[in-house]
Amino acid sequence: MVARASTTSDVFNAVGDVHRRAILDVLLTGEKAVGAIVGDVSMSQPQVSRHLRVLGEVGLVKCRAEGRRRLYRLAPEQLQPMQDWVAKYERAINDRLDRIEDYLEVLQRQGDDRDT
Amino acid sequence: MTPDRHRSAVITFPNELEVVITREFDAPIALVFDVLRKPEHVSKWGATPPDRMTECSIDLRVGGNYRSSFVTGDGTVFSFSGIYLEVEPPVRTVETWHFNCWPDVEAVETMELQERDGVTTFNWRLVFRDKAGRDHMTGFDGQQDSLDEIEDILRSLLDPSRA
Numbered sequence: 317m318v319a320r321a322s323t324t325s326d327v328f329n330a331v332g333d334v335h336r337r338a339i340l341d342v343l344l345t346g347e348k349a350v351g352a353i354v355g356d357v358s359m360s361q362p363q364v365s366r367h368l369r370v371l372g373e374v375g376l377v378k379c380r381a382e383g384r385r386r387l388y389r390l391a392p393e394q395l396q397p398m399q400d401w402v403a404k405y406e407r408a409i410n411d412r413l414d415r416i417e418d419y420l421e422v423l424q425r426q427g428d429d430r431d432t
Numbered sequence: 433m434t435p436d437r438h439r440s441a442v443i444t445f446p447n448e449l450e451v452v453i454t455r456e457f458d459a460p461i462a463l464v465f466d467v468l469r470k471p472e473h474v475s476k477w478g479a480t481p482p483d484r485m486t487e488c489s490i491d492l493r494v495g496g497n498y499r500s501s502f503v504t505g506d507g508t509v510f511s512f513s514g515i516y517l518e519v520e521p522p523v524r525t526v527e528t529w530h531f532n533c534w535p536d537v538e539a540v541e542t543m544e545l546q547e548r549d550g551v552t553t554f555n556w557r558l559v560f561r562d563k564a565g566r567d568h569m570t571g572f573d574g575q576q577d578s579l580d581e582i583e584d585i586l587r588s589l590l591d592p593s594r595a
Binding site for chain 2: 334402405406408409410411412413414415416417418419420421423424
């Protein structure tokens, strides 16, 4: 196993934290300033800012300035590695369950043959 | 003939400690239970080629052990084992879950079946003792080698003796 990457360089580690997921959930509803995010999650502003920095470094959250405010928004396309990962996982599990289904069908057909 | 339900498994991570998989089968509950819990059936569908099952023992009673082992195409051996905590055919089994590649991880899995109108719903829940255990399934560094390694592990996650 290759050594695990640091928190700030890997989208999986970035979303592995429940607080950061909460922040992403809040941003799902649209662009927000830090103050608005703080209002929606049970965290202090410094905590939220720290998590936003991590999310920003992996590209999941983008930031722009509007006057003196800094607005944060989701960049969900950065979740692609996770989607790819889950797809592999789903394929593997489906392969196994599909084999069970096929086998059940064979068994039931054999049962029907015996009944007739 | 009923169309197959291939690719229809629903996989969710409802919280920090659990993985849940649900899937429907067009077969009576008693048959589904046997296929999932009797070694003579499990050995028929258990391994994903080119993997081969090399061992499949299931002592289906409270306190009984199960173990299934596989060898992959490149010769790697992996196995799942545990002890049955609850056995209620054909609706439910609860068992401890050990995967030889993750010796420190403790988990309990529950398999529940429910039949309605000839369709049996399979519900499989793996609950890790702590978050470090569950993180084995999410902590990966994005490198291709690890991805492949994790894919191999996940491919075998749905252990045939307890699928």
